[in-house]
Amino acid sequence: MIIKIVTVIGATGTMGANVAGIFASFGNAKVYMVGRDIEKVKRTIPKTVKSVRADSIAENLIPADFSMLEDCVKESDLVFESVTENIEIKRSIALRVGAVLKKDAISCTGSSGLSVTELAECYPEELRGNFFGIHMFNPPYSMSLCEFIATKYSRPELQEDLKAYLHNVLYRTVVEVKDSPAFLGNRIGFQFINEALQYAEKYKDNGGIDYIDAILGQFTGRSMPPLVTSDFVGLDVHKAIVENVLKNAPDYEQTTFVFPVFAQKLVAEGKLGRKSNGGLYRTIKDDNCFKRSAVYDIASGSYRDKMDYVFPFAENMKKNIRVGNYKKALEILVGNLSQEAEICMHFLLSYIVYSLYSADKIGYGVEAADDVMATGFNWCPPLALIEGIASVTDVKALVDERLDRKLLEQIDIDRLFSEVKPSKYDYRLYFKSGC
Amino acid sequence: MKEKVYILGGAQTDFERNWTKEGKNMIALLREAISDGFKNAGVTYDDVISLNQQNRVACFVGNFIAEKFVDQGHLGAFLTEIDPSFYGVPSARYEAACASSSVAIDAAQAKIQTGDYDMAIVVGWELMKTVNSKIGGDYLGRAAWYEKEGKDIDLPFPKLFGRLADEMLKKYQTDENRMMDALARISVINYSNAKRNPLAQTRKWFMSYEQARNRGTQTNPLVGGKLANSDCSQITDGAAVVILVSERYINQHGIHGKPIIKGYGHRTAPMLFDEKMADNAGSDFILPWTRQAVLDAYNMSGLTVDDINVFETHDCFTSSEYAAISAFGLTAPGKEYEAVESGLIAFDGNKPINPSGGLIGCGHPVGASGSRMLLDLYKQVTGTAGGYQVSNVKNGIMLNIGGSATTNYVFIVGEDN
Structure with missing residues (x-):
């Protein structure tokens, strides 16, 4: 051509x-x-x-x-x-x-x-x-x-x-x-991001937005935390994507595509994100022109300074990732039963399952999910993530144990896992020791 | 009679990665490179333990200047942090600027040739993205005589290799347009070869002849004399591991088809650039000691340039690859442009140079470049180079230089027959 x-x-x-x-x-x-x-x-x-x-x-x-x-x-x-x-x-x-x-x-x-x-x-x-x-x-x-x-x-x-x-x-x-709403990358990515936004609302008394981002940061296999990504893309675009999927192609994860009420309000007020300086996050210049990073506090409805959360599982994972000991880092994640580690594990496993499901439905082959997430989002792609976790434990068994059984019954989870292939991506480079 | 030295395998890290941005230190870099190298060579940590019980394994670490980039010395000892199987294994760091891992390879092969060890693990590495390019460029000035050629000079090395281009124009009275055109094409060949290499730093970057030929623009600023950004290798993070073994090891394990190091050359030219140029007055070659290192390797291996199917050279700048063309014997000195213009050194040419992308395309983590080149020759000779495999490779040659072509290292790798 x-x-x-x-x-x-x-x-x-x-x-x-x-x-x-x-x-x-x-x-x-x-x-x-x-x-x-x-x-x-x-x-x-x-x-x-x-x-x-x-x-x-x-x-x-x-x-x-x-x-x-x-x-x-x-x-x-x-x-x-x-x-x-x-x-x-x-x-x-x-x-x-x-x-x-x-x-x-x-x-x-x-x-x-x-x-x-x-x-x-x-x-x-x-x-x-x-x-x-x-x-x-x-x-x-x-x-x-x-x-x-x-x-x-x-x-x-x-x-x-x-x-x-x-x-x-x-x-x-x-x-x-396939010609399906939001196509494949945004569908997988925004399922994750929107559910993170919902969790921010659910855990607003723990800190909300920056609390969830601290649980799902770079050390969980991505270049930036999910709600920072939403802020970067803009809440208006985020909203349009999830509403399009919810309206035109609902599936077993449809409740996770519901755009939260507090975020509706931010959009209505024009607080869209980085492009309008103020959305989920906001950069504040103080009197001395020093820049500070602030976050929207869902509980109080106002911006406050970002907090430095310290979760033992996250700190230990980062310490091990820093020296390239990924196996140990993932062992910590799987073995830690704190609320934060369980939330993190829930997201990673849901992401794997939803990727397999979506690639099956919208793509042509399971590798499609890997390609879109690695080269479109810079997230550890699902097949590579499976390889990483599989170095520690049986991924399918972990899915059965940790994810909602009723949800899994709606999809053919056994077949989806039987079609898993080795990834052409290297999971190690997506796990970073930063926040 | 010296023992044969086989290359069992190895691995390089993805040179696109920025380990500082990933929040990872040299331990992570070494751990990944060694574990990938072991996997490729079919070696396990338990093998290291059992070889070490007989004192038959040693490690050779090549690195230029971690003292500056990561504030760390005593680098040979750090493999013990990767895995306890390295406890007790002899290990030391070797340094010769950008040829550091070639010295490590040389030390490693010597210990196998004498029969002291059956396995020599060579790791070349450098983390350079810990600082910005201005500071990094200043650190690298220590590969020249810093006090005289580096201190208080912005980007000393581009300037030295810019002068190399000027000196070639002067010595050979080459048409300037013709040579600058050839240098631009060298850059384009390296960038385009890198697109076939899934571990190359610049594999996603755009470069075209127009971009490379148009020097002095906003996106292609001049950095040293007539040379522009497109003529330079970039700051890179990375490591490359090669595992060398003795014939005894090969026989004991029933291994077949592994290439051997057939010859090498190692020559040191005068330290200062001016003295190098004064020194070449009686020679047809701009870098006579580089040429001599190549000749030494040809002589030792009993091969000539006609027997070599693939070349990996030290294109820290396009001018250094240009000078290497005649040093390899591909053209007469002063006629290097012919090899570029005729397509001889292109990927599909008869004598391809840098199918990996070289330093400009694949990347130049300085302490890793020598071992990366040896690894690429291993891949080419064993037919495992994937997308950048050259067809029918029996022998390959590499040239790795340190400083302004001060340390010159050449290795020839070929089929064992």
Whole structure:
């Protein structure tokens, strides 16, 4: 597949700007960057250049606005739509693109969870087969995940060629998933994150948000604690993802997708997270301009300084991870029966089971869950986590012992575990000794 | 007659990792590298215990400057922290700047050649991301004569290897455009080879000819003379383990198909860069002692450049790989660009250099680079290099240098026949 000219629609957004960089660098394509305001697009180009650390791509980036959309699309071998997550807006763009797209050109959406099939249907019949979902993660230069979504209309030869292009030319970790709400990575990731948010509410008298993050920090196999991730992504985006799954694809874990009341309130007040300086966390500058990290205290409804929690199981795990003794660290986790260690174990085991279940349902093979969580979230992927825990104890037996039996009865847990394979990822590098 | 020295196997850590960010210290690094190396070589900690009961095993640790990067010396003794099976096992640290693990390999092979030990465990390592690149660059200045060539100089090594490029232009009267173009292509080859290596530091990074050729931009600033960021290896954390064994060990365990070290060269050039350049006046080579180390290895092994199928060289900068091309005998001195332009040294060329990505692509944790190269030759000769396997490798050569090509180490690894 030869892609020489690309149009990115919605190029001033974070994803649009960064994806334009991927096409222009690895793909060496000429990229029309289309935004509402061409001056803003021009100001975005240096960010795109910086995102792949290569001035040499600047000449590949051409600013444009929506009045020029048709002219750009007509020339393009590939069109990538990355506008706001609103189905009506995306439909209106699909209609415009479909009217002028070359007959062998690719069109795709970067949507993180809307129906790709529904958008394909906005295209003239003869072009529906050219439409795909290509969901990348932020920032794509360091996160290589690319969820790939075909529809019943997709032209099989284009589908294979496009996947090969994404993998061989753009160096993406291509994971084909079904056209299901939130796709695979966000579904697994936000099940975990949202349940953590629910637990923060449940344990608000223990500290709430920072209490739960202290239990599920870097030492449990991730680059940042789950509620810091939510704060980073934004509570509005978080809310949209879990509500989409809950409404359109409820499953045995559906109660964990309910967005908590306190968080609804934060969203209503515009307290979304890092992007609005204030969400679950907030950085406070004191009179001397020193920055302090504060957290939203659910119990009191106000911000307070973050606390330094000391849990014996966590301290011991970190101490062992620091010297690379992962087996010992996991032994401590499994063997410690404090409330905090049990919460931690509950989350890790639920994550394993939900990953196996979701990969079975939405992916094509159990490895899909590993690829999405390692390369999209930087979390210890589920199969690798199974390997880690298996060095200490029988994982399936631990699941039977620790997780809610009634919940497990709703899924075919024995079959899911029988399909577990060795991971191609190394669990050791995900367990960090930090908070 | 010296005993043969076999390479049983080994492992390198993922050079993309930042161990400081992971909150892990050198013990974690060593533990992972050794346990992976043992697994690859089919060695267990119990094997170490039983070999040690007969005093048949020793450890050789290569590291340049942990005293600065992690505030720690006495590095040979730290394997005892990994596992009690190392209690009582002779172990010491070897140092020769970026060639530290080559000295460790040399000491290890010598002890097997004399019949003193049946197994020699070589570990090269460096943790460098404990400090920022400015401070790290200053620490590395101690591989030159710090007082005269390093102190109070920003990024001393890029400047020294920038001067190497200048000196080659002068000595050979090479067209500057042609040489800078070849240096850019060397960078691109290393970056692109790294994409095939799942443990390479830069495997996800973008590099193109346009980016490498366009020096002095915001994303490719000049760092030393004519050299820019794209001409440099980066600051890297990592370790590489190789396990060497005697013929007796191979026979006792009924092991087949393991390669041997066929020859080596070790030459020390004048310490100061200016004196090195003054010293080359009577030679066709810009780095005559580097060339001599290569010749020594060819002579000892009875091989010539024609017999070598794969090369791993010390591309701390593109200029050092450029100089290595003629030192290996791939071109006449002064004509190195020909090997780049013709595609000779490309991954699919007849004489591929750095299929691993080399120091620029795979990474350069300085104390680990020598053992990483030896490990890569082992992989190439045994056909276990995976995505970056070169076809039909019988013999491979490596060049590992310390300082501004002051310590020069060469090893040739090949099939045992």
